[in-house]
Amino acid sequence: MKVLVLRPERAARRTADALAALGHEAILAPVLTIEDLANPVPDGPFDAVLATSANGLRKLRSRPEIARLAGLPLIAVGDRTAEAGREAGFATVHVAEGDGRALVAEAQARFPKPARFLHAAGADRAFDIAGALARYEHETVVVELYRATAATELPEAAALALADGSARAALHHSRRIAETFLRLSDTAGFAETIRAMPHAALAARVAGALETAGCVRVAVAERPDEASLLQAVLSLVDDGSPYRPGRSN
Missing domain, CATH: 3.40.50.10090 (Rossmann fold)
Structure with missing residues (x-):
């Protein structure tokens, strides 16, 4: 077939x-075609890195900032994104099974007290992770590392x-x-x-x-x-x- x-x-x-x-x-x-975005990675400190797709981590891997970020915990949606995180050098990887909502639940479980996260993201996002985490008094800094451009x-x-x-x-x-x-x-x-x-x-x-x-x-x-x-x-x-x-x- x-x-x-x-x-x-x-x-x-x-x-x-x-x-x-x-x-x-x-x-x-x-x-869709994936295009790099040249947005700078914000300064820390951060308590963890969040990722909802492997694309964000692949783009982050090529940035010099990965050297200081890879020592942080990574919370990733799904096994494929988690695998991309390990390939990028993250040693501590927590997998959220599901979607962005599952990631928020996993982050809250891992960090019950207010924390500061870096979200390695794309320009188009189906779910507002930063907004959802803000309800738990977490701060999430979003860096858009790629854009998915639609075919014409x-x-x-x-x-x-x-x-x-x-x-x-x-x-x-x-x-x-x-x-x-x-x-x-x-x-x-x-x-x-x-x-x-x-x-x-x-x-x-x-x-x-x-x-x-x-x-x-x-x-x-x-x-x-x-x-x-x-x-x-x-x-x-x-x-x-x-x-x-x-x-x-």
């Missing part, structure tokens, strides 16, 4: 490997796969990916096609964008990790429901 993988290219290749291990083929069609047209690989019906499903790792894919597909004339095809979403918030747009076959990962996302899409495709691809008029 061929599956559309829409996340940025570096991460998409890891997803392709995971699909291949399950006997399926990825169609790499990133609708549907990637050629996606257009070809939708036109010839070879794409059997699509994976959505974020709400912005889902919304961008929907917009670009509509513009390219595939509105009916993508609303009929199976979609797997990493979280309910991501699925909401697809359902609001009229997609009728949407599965949500049981846990916000890639293994669960792949299981979601495979179970959806294997449920026996018909899918008739094709370009809409």
Whole structure:
């Protein structure tokens, strides 16, 4: 089975490997591109570093400030982000299983008294971690290290796969990916096609964008990790429901 993988290219290749291990083929069609931002890393002191994505830690790793930050505890969302933290040199890594809300809960559990955090972040954030932690009297300094820039047209690989019906499903790792894919597909004339095809979403918030747009076959990962996302899409495709691809008029 061929599956559309829409996340940025570096991460998409890891997803392709995971699909291949399950006997399926990825169609790499990133609708977002990761760009570096040259914002300075603020001075400390900090009690811990927070990260909601591996991208923020990869960008932080290349900064000279990593030498003084890597000795701090890192609180990361998910195993992949935690792994990126260890690769960046963090020795103490705490994993929050879930999303930004889980990270806030983990930070509060680790630091019950007011603390000062550095959040290695992207320019677009789905959840206000600094605001949530402020309710517990924590201070969170946000440094935006990267930006995810949306494509202006549907990637050629996606257009070809939708036109010839070879794409059997699509994976959505974020709400912005889902919304961008929907917009670009509509513009390219595939509105009916993508609303009929199976979609797997990493979280309910991501699925909401697809359902609001009229997609009728949407599965949500049981846990916000890639293994669960792949299981979601495979179970959806294997449920026996018909899918008739094709370009809409």
